[in-house]
Structure formats: C-alpha cells, structure tokens
Amino acid sequence: MLTINFIKENKDLVLERLKIKNFDASNILNEIIKLDNNRRNTQQILDKNQSELNIISKNIGQLFKEKKIAEAESAKKQSIELKEAIKKLSGELNNIETSLKNKIVLLPNLPHSTVPKGSNEKDNLEVSSYGSVITLNEQALPHWELARNYDLIDFELGVKLTGAGFPVYKNKGAKLQRALINFFLDEAIKAGYNEVIPPLVVNEDSGFGTGQLPDKEGQMYHIGLDNLYLIPTAEVPVTNIYRNTILQAKDFPIKQTAYTPCFRREAGSYGKDVRGLNRLHQFDKVEIVVIEHPEKSYKRLDEMVKYVGSLLQKLELPYRILKLCGGDISFTSALTYDFEVYSSAQKKWLEVSSVSNFESFQANRLKLRFKEEGNKKPILAHTLNGSALALPRIVAALLENNQNNDGINIPKALQEYTGFKIIN
C-alpha cells in the first residue's frame, strides 16, 4: 500500500511508474486525492465539534457541583444538538475513510526505476546465467516418468487421497524431499537467517498485511468455518510476525527463514505446464524473509540473490536469473529477480525462486516501522523475501538432469543429507 502523502506529493511519478506495470491510475488517483481532501475537511469540523462538546461536558460537571441545576440543564440541551452533529459527521468520516482505503488498496506497488517495460514473461530481462544447458540423449525421460519408474512420487495416489496436484512422495523420493528441506535450512542458518516454524494457517489480517487479501483470495484455500486461510507461502506468516511493530534502527537486518508446505489453488492453470511437479496445489518450500532499513534494502536484495544462486550452484544445476518486467512483476513487488533452472528432458526453464524487494509497500499494510535517532516519527521499514528454494521443480530438474543408464545421481552437496548417492 502506498502512503497517501507520497501519492499526493508525487502524483506524476506514481502515474508514470504504474504505467510500467500496465496500470492506468489516472482516474483512481484523482478520486483518492479528492477523497483525502474531503477526509481532512470532515475531520477538521468533527474535531472542532468534539472539542466544543468536551468543553460543555466539563462545564456541566462543574455546574452540578455548584448546584446550578438550571444552568446545567440548559447546557445539556445545547450539547445534545452538538452530539447529533458529531454522530452524523463521524459517520461521514467513516464512510470517506473506508472508500479511501478501498481505493488505495487497489494501487500496485511502484516498480523500481530499473524494471523493464513489458507485457508478459517473454519480456523479462536475463541478467545472468550459470552453468551450461545439458543435452540429453533421445531416451531421456521427463521427471514424472522417472518418478514412476523408480517409485519416488505417486501422482495418482494423491488424486485418490485428495485430488490432482497433491502428490505422495515415497521411498527415496520422500527421503530426497526431506534432504532438500534440511539442506536448505542448514544453508540459510549458515548465512545468518534465524529459523522459525510458523502456523500454516493464517487469519485475514495476516493475509492483508502481505498483500494476498483483499485482491487475490482466489489463490488461497479458505477455511470458511473459521475464516482462516492456508498459507500460499511462508512469507505470509513470517513477515506478519512483525505486523504492528515499531523496531529500533539497530535491530536491522532481521533475517528469518522457514520451511513450510505451501498451498495454492492456482485456479485456471491447465495443460502440459501442470504436468508432474511443474505446478502443484501443495508443495514444500524454504523461504527467506528480511526486514531491512530502507537505505540498505537493495544491497540486501543483491545479497539474497547471490545466496539463492549459491544454493543452485551447490546442487550443480544450471540456472539463469531474470529481472521481471513490468507486466510480470507482482502487485506488491518493486523489484523481483526470478531464478529458473533448466529441466533438460522437458527442455524448458522452470522457475524455482523469486526474490523481491517490496520496499515499504507491505510495511505500510503491516504497520511495520522503526525509530531512528534524530527522527521522532517512526519510519516504514522495507521487507524482502525469496524462495530458497521451492522444492518440486528442483526435484524435477535434479531427476531429469542427472539421469543416466545406472540411475539418477545425487549431487555431492546433498549426499550427506540423503544418505545415498544414486537412485536406482
């Protein structure tokens, strides 16, 4: 959420930047500014009336003490009129504030000045790559066939238990899953992140804080009976730990990591893109979340990007890093780097991580602020996060890229976690 003051002071900049996200804000911006002026006026009148009423009320008390009953009674009459006016005004103010908020909430975050123009993922900018694309022979199998042949993952069984997109991991497939989780967590801790195990179900306030609500509730599974949501990513509960918090500047950076299953409805996706592990309703992910001083957040973003790259290097997976264009970057993000690994039997790139700086967009929703010396007012912090990493597509790439006549080789860094060097 952008702050109203920023919008008013930088209207042209907001308009121009949101165009990069293909968002035409001209109408809504005018409405917002009009509503805000309205809000101020109403507030002023209301405060004045309220102040008057307070004075009269105090007087009445005094008059009663002095037994000046008649005077007190006439003051009462006066106050009743005021009270009605106040009631009306505060109702108005409430309505104005609600519509103002409903409008502001529709505005996406401003993209960083380096975000390229573009309409979809084809316009993303490749900023670097690592390793070379592996060419397999013609008998190479896609991961879903490897998973079946070696009895690692049972997609049909998941359909029986739950539905499509809820696979059952078995045998060495299950062990590999657990190994990756532990590997990612241990690496994150080595890199200075503190591990947390958050709830997998969150309330509405949390969903609002990180930007999933009110707009994208279709993405999340909703537990209607209790009005709770299954988390689509650990970002939601972990960032919300600091909702409604005022930190000290010396607390930065706050670096957290969490493993959680993630639940996504992914309504509307179809076809070969959802085959096998490519897109699931439930998947495992280790997330890194950082809360940082505004002046240091982009430096921290670079550090996070470097860190995610180091994980992929240890797993010996070729990858490329994309800077997302305006059309592909998320509603809440100012700058996002996607990591894609090459899945050599499917012959395509799979997104395995998304590392973003949200600047103060989430912080404003979260009321996540900090105090700094020389500044009496609390300032909005910056929030960042990244997948480190999402498991299914990593598994897909590992299985496909490392297959040979003997089986599937486990990368060295992972062997102490799996306890085996090959799947055969």
Next chain:
RNA sequence: GGAGAAAUGGCAGAGUGGUCGAAUGCGGCGGUCUUGAAAACCGUUGUACCGAGAGGUACCGGGGGUUCGAAUCCCUCUUUCUCCGCCA
C-alpha cells in the same frame, strides 16, 4: 466441550461515572555529581489523525450501546488464566 476469573502505557500495577492519556514502581533517554562508573537526585519518556503554528481530536483487548460526560455501566466478539471433560 462445560464452569469461573481476567484483559490498562515497553513491563509490573492502581484507578468503578466528570479536572484521567491515565497514579506509582521498574525499564529507556537526557542531565547534575564523579578521573570514570555505580548510587543518589532532577527532568523526560506511546500511537494515529487534523493544523503553517499555537494547539485540537481519538485511542485503557476489538466492535456496538447507555449518558451532557465512560478506562469505569450495559451488550457482543476475541484472547488469556484456573478447574472439569476429551486428547496427540
């Protein structure tokens, strides 16, 4: 799930209708004293909104109500604690 008690500032804890944004203690910050520190003493110490400023308004778990006036009374929701039941 049943019965009862409670929710106040960073923490502890007073306050049962008017001058209470709220005593007191602890903590934090600034100062005096000191070579330095501690102790002692003095001062200060929340958030949001409106206002150029002076200043004003709101907030005592959330929401609603009674009243000229609510931290204080009523309704409701949430959370916590104690006891009982069930249970990984």
